[in-house]
Amino acid sequence: MKIAVLSGKGGTGKTFVSVNLTAVAPHATYIDCDAEEPNGHLFFKPEQTQQTEVYTMIPTFDGTKCNGCRKCVDFCRFNALAFVQGKPKVFPDVCHACGGCALVCPTGAVAEEKRGIGVVSEGLSDGIPVISGILNTGEISAVPVIRAALRAGNGENTVIDSPPGSGCSVMEAVSGADYCLLVAEPTAFGFHNFRMVHKLVSLLHKPFGVVINKTNGVYAPLEEFCANHHTPILLRISYDAKIAEIAARGDIAVTLNPAFAQMFTSLWERIQEEATA
Amino acid sequence: MIIAIPLDETKQDVCVSFGRAPYYLFRNTDTNTDEILTNAAAQAQGGAGIKAAQFVVDQHADTLLTIRCGENASEVLLAAKICIYKAQKGSAADNLKAYDEGKLEKLESFHPGFHGAV
Numbered sequence: 001m002k003i004a005v006l007s008g009k010g011g012t013g014k015t016f017v018s019v020n021l022t023a024v025a026p027h028a029t030y031i032d033c034d035a036e037e038p039n040g041h042l043f044f045k046p047e048q049t050q051q052t053e054v055y056t057m058i059p060t061f062d063g064t065k066c067n068g069c070r071k072c073v074d075f076c077r078f079n080a081l082a083f084v085q086g087k088p089k090v091f092p093d094v095c096h097a098c099g100g101c102a103l104v105c106p107t108g109a110v111a112e113e114k115r116g117i118g119v120v121s122e123g124l125s126d127g128i129p130v131i132s133g134i135l136n137t138g139e140i141s142a143v144p145v146i147r148a149a150l151r152a153g154n155g156e157n158t159v160i161d162s163p164p165g166s167g168c169s170v171m172e173a174v175s176g177a178d179y180c181l182l183v184a185e186p187t188a189f190g191f192h193n194f195r196m197v198h199k200l201v202s203l204l205h206k207p208f209g210v211v212i213n214k215t216n217g218v219y220a221p222l223e224e225f226c227a228n229h230h231t232p233i234l235l236r237i238s239y240d241a242k243i244a245e246i247a248a249r250g251d252i253a254v255t256l257n258p259a260f261a262q263m264f265t266s267l268w269e270r271i272q273e274e275a276t277a
Numbered sequence: 278m279i280i281a282i283p284l285d286e287t288k289q290d291v292c293v294s295f296g297r298a299p300y301y302l303f304r305n306t307d308t309n310t311d312e313i314l315t316n317a318a319a320q321a322q323g324g325a326g327i328k329a330a331q332f333v334v335d336q337h338a339d340t341l342l343t344i345r346c347g348e349n350a351s352e353v354l355l356a357a358k359i360c361i362y363k364a365q366k367g368s369a370a371d372n373l374k375a376y377d378e379g380k381l382e383k384l385e386s387f388h389p390g391f392h393g394a395v
Contacts, residue, residue, distance in 0.1 A: 073331070079324025082331045084356040091349050094324045 002158040004177035008193030010164035012185040013213035018161035019043045020254045024264040029155035033173040034163045035133035035142040042250045046123025046130035054148045055114040056097045061088045065109035072101035093140050118145040120152050142169045166196040179275040180208035186219030209234040235267045280304045281338035282369045291364045295346045296325035302369050303336050326350035342372050351387040
């Protein structure tokens with residue numbers, strides 16, 4: 001089963017929940033899809049890591065074949081091409097590597113070449129496969145790196161640590177998931193962004209449940225919203241300075257705290273029930 | 278010579294945005310005529326600056342008066358040897374006058390794009 005953990009707002013505890021859930025789940029692989037800022041490896045500290053480069057394709061133009069018809073420029077809906085000084089010019093950052101320019105070129109003047117945009121790192125942490133998508137600094141779209149990271153995972157169970165937000169990279173991270181776990185922070189800001197991802201997973205017709213992290217009493221708007229939308233709240237994690245300290249040290253709470261381990265084991269079991277219900 | 282100026286909804290004032298200006302004024306100084314055209318790039322999902330720059334190039338502009346301009350657009354404009362001057366907020370007419378009098382400075386700093394989440 002593939003479980004994607006997402007949150008909308010950053011800093012709600014996606015990585016904390018993902019890492020701890022992976023650690024208690026049977027035969028689970030952890031995939032860090034927060035490629036702009038992957039940090040699951042700080043907890044798992046994987047060994048014998050192997051790096052695989054991730055490429056995207058960008059078009060190149062053969063000036064001797066180009067007849068200046070501009071079909072490629074007109075076709076590009078991302079406006080990644082311009083036609084100046086009698087030849088097409090590509091803006092690699094804007095290009096989505098769709099390959100359309102090569103298809104519409106009537107003279108075969110467009111070829112494609114590889115451009116490295118990041119790496120996928122694979123290693124083991126106490127037998128747990130740990131995969132991280134790492135986007136090169138300054139790159140605009142993490143989608144190809146996320147896709148490559150997801151492809152690298154092929155275990156029985158997978159926990160996908162999604163990027164924050166509700167944009168393209170989040171959609172890519174959750175696209176193949178069997179179940180989505182929404183981590184929510186009981187604050188007005190956290191609730192606002194929670195509703196955005198709630199809408200996203202609803203649109204994608206994914207089964208999903210909620211973990212409220214860092215609770216300090218009941219945050220009524222969030223609880224009422226979940227009740228009104230028949231969204232199950234699977235777990236409430238109280239704010240606890242000791243747990244925060246463990247996380248800040250880069251340790252995995254379930255390996256040190258039996259009560260916590262029990263809590264995440266129950267969460268895992270609950271997800272299995274919810275996903276198959 | 279053709280001078281291009283991004284215009285806002287009033288069709289009179291200079292638009293603060295280069296790529297997403299709703300209209301462009303093209304002043305032909307040889308015939309002393311003005312033409313106001315819709316900027317198709319204003320509605321672009323992405324790459325609006327590049328598309329607007331292409332539009333300006335295709336209208337055979339020699340000179341652009343704009344408040345600001347992004348890096349990608351400037352690459353297209355400079356490759357087409359278009360001179361870019363820094364416009365002042367206010368009407369296109371005032372800016373054309375200031376340009377005529379040699380009061381506008383060349384725009385030499387180009388900002389990184391305001392790319393939304395992609």
